Amino acid sequence: MSTVSTPATDHSGGLARRSVSPFEVGAQSVANVAPSAVIAFGPAQMAASAGNGAWFSFFVGTVIVLVIAFSIVTFARRRAGVGSLYSLVRPALGPTGSFVTGWALFLGVIGIAAGSLCGAGFFLSTFLGHFGVTALDGILGQIILDLLLLAGAIFLTITSVRVSARVSATLEVISIIAITVTLVIIYFKSGNVFDSAQFTLTGSTFGGIVFAVVIAILGFVGFESAASLGAESKDPFRAIPRAVMGSAILAGFLYIxxxxxxxxxxxxxxxxxxxxxSPMDDLTSQWGLGFLQPVLDFGFCASFFAVVVACITVGARILFGMSNEGILPAFLGHAHPRHKTPSKAIWLIVPIVAIPAIAVLSTGVAPLSATTYIDTVGVFGYMVSYALVCVGAPFFLKKLGVKRVLLATVMGVIGVASLAYVFYANVFPVPAYPFNTLPYYFLGGLVIGIVGYAILRARHPEVAERAGTFADDSAAVE
Structure with a gap:
């Protein structure tokens, strides 16, 4: 298939149209996934249920995520907009399906941004602690650090999407290199390169491996965030699909x-x-590499911070797109006159991200526990939006009259079934408090958005009908 962009209308709304390079598009997705942050704790969580099969669970999770990526790319090769998945699914699911997808994704990015902010603050204080600075370890100190980090995220996201993508990618690359070098050094020190127990899955059970797949899939959320740069990417119909697939493959390889x-x-x-x-800190201590802990802690802080920046980038563009369609107030659709970024939408998102982080920390919850709780709420939003994309992909192809409808259907069924199982495993059997309450926070937010849209549809149906239309379609030749 060859793809050529032939938009009839400029759907940039004043953003820096066709200015973001393919590298920067890819950087957006990598930063949002933040492999380093997952590597910090994911393997230990996986090992708790899968044991020596933990790596295999990540392999299976990677395959499932690539199936979901196939559905996203099905749209992204032919459609691009600032609203990410919200804009992509409109031709397949109509305005209502588009709104639900976008609203769920918005709740997802807010949750992940707020949770990651807590993680960034914790690792920043841990990093400073290596140099004797402990005054910011308490609740007030954590909140102060979070607000300072959020101020930095505001500066980056408003100044330039290109700068924010490059900075986020650089921070993530530094962290990945630090982790990889550390693990390679330990390989040489231990000599245990070929672990037969892992290759044979010794002691692992089928149920344990399958349950760990749930955790594995959650480690990929945000891999599609390059799709939010549809109006700003220089070559969206090629760069975005490559970024979506590439970030999933890269993350999967690093996780395994x-x-x-x-x-x-x-x-x-x-x-x-x-x-x-704290697996990486314990690992370095065990092998006499404690001097690397400050580097690793700085890397983990950088990784979590990159997530905050990437999520704000996506969330602001969802609001920006909805505003340009009339779904939200017009002022949110104004781009910064000099920086050409959705500055008004960014300023609105900042307190929405800060409030849950500060609220949870203020109750005395440990920062990393706060990260887990808030992130879990956000993950539900991503799962709903991913599932709707999987549902819509075959209908989209059928509507266009192109090939691979059957393949898209099979992939969609696998994607939806996998996501449904992930949701089921998070709510049944009913987990202990507060995990038993987290799905209801998400459902409450989702209902608020849907009710608001229903009211809009009843009062101004012509406006509600525009949901998901602020996007460009390609002229695709199959």
Whole structure:
């Protein structure tokens, strides 16, 4: 298939149209996934249920995510807009389906941004603690650090999407390099390169491996965020699909490598790793590399901060697109006159991100626990939006009269079934407090948005009908 962009209307709304390079588009997705942040704790969580099969669970999770990516790319090769998945699904699911997809994704990015802000603040204080600075370790100190980090995120996202993407990618690359180098050094020190127990899945059970797949899939959320740069990308119909697929493949490779490595090198194996509260710090201490801990902690802080920046970028553009369609107040659709970024939407999102982070921390919840709780709420939003994309992809192709409808249907069914299982595993059996309440926070937010849209549809149907239309379609030749 060859794809040529032939938009009839400029759907940039004053943003820096066709200015973002393919590298920067890819950087947006990589920053939103933040592999380093997942590597910090994911392998230990996986090992708790899958044991020596933890790496294999990540492999299965990667395959499932690539199936979901196939559905996203099905749209992204032919349609591009500032609203990410919200804009993509409009031709297949209509205005109502488009709004629900966009609103769920918006709740997702807010949750992940707020949770990651808590993580960034914690690791920044931990990094400073290595140099004797402990005054910011308490609740007030964590809130102050979070607000300072949020101020930095505001500056980056308003100044330039290109700068924010490059800075986020640079921070993530530094963190990935630090983790990889650390693991390679430990390989040489331990000599345990080929761990037969992991290759044979010794002691692992089918149920444990399958449950760990749930955690694995959650580690990929945000891989599609390059789609929010549809109006600003220089070559959206090529760059965005490549970024979506590329970020999923890169993250999957890193997760499998890091999980295998941590299980192989951790003294006591998978069982000991599962009990560690800070796996990478414990691993470096075990092998006499404690001097690397400040570097790793800075890297984890950078990774979480990159997520905050990437999520604000996506969320602001969803609001920007909805505003230009008349769904939201007009002022949110104004681009900065000099920087050509959705500055008004960014300023609105900032307190929405800060409030849940500050509220949870103020109750005395540990920062990383706050990250887990708030992120979990956000993940539900991503899952709903991904599922709707999987549902819509075959209908989209059928409407266009192009090939691969059957393949898209099979992929869509696998994607929806996998996401449904992930949701089921998070709510049944009913988990302990506060995890048993988290789905209801998300459902409450989702209902508020849907009710608001229903009221708009009843009062101003012509406005509601515009949902998801602020986008460009390609002239695709199959």
């Amino acid at each position: 490598f890091a999980t295998y490595s941590q299980v192989a090198q951790f003294k006591g194996g998978a069982a000991a790793l599962a009990k560690s509260a």
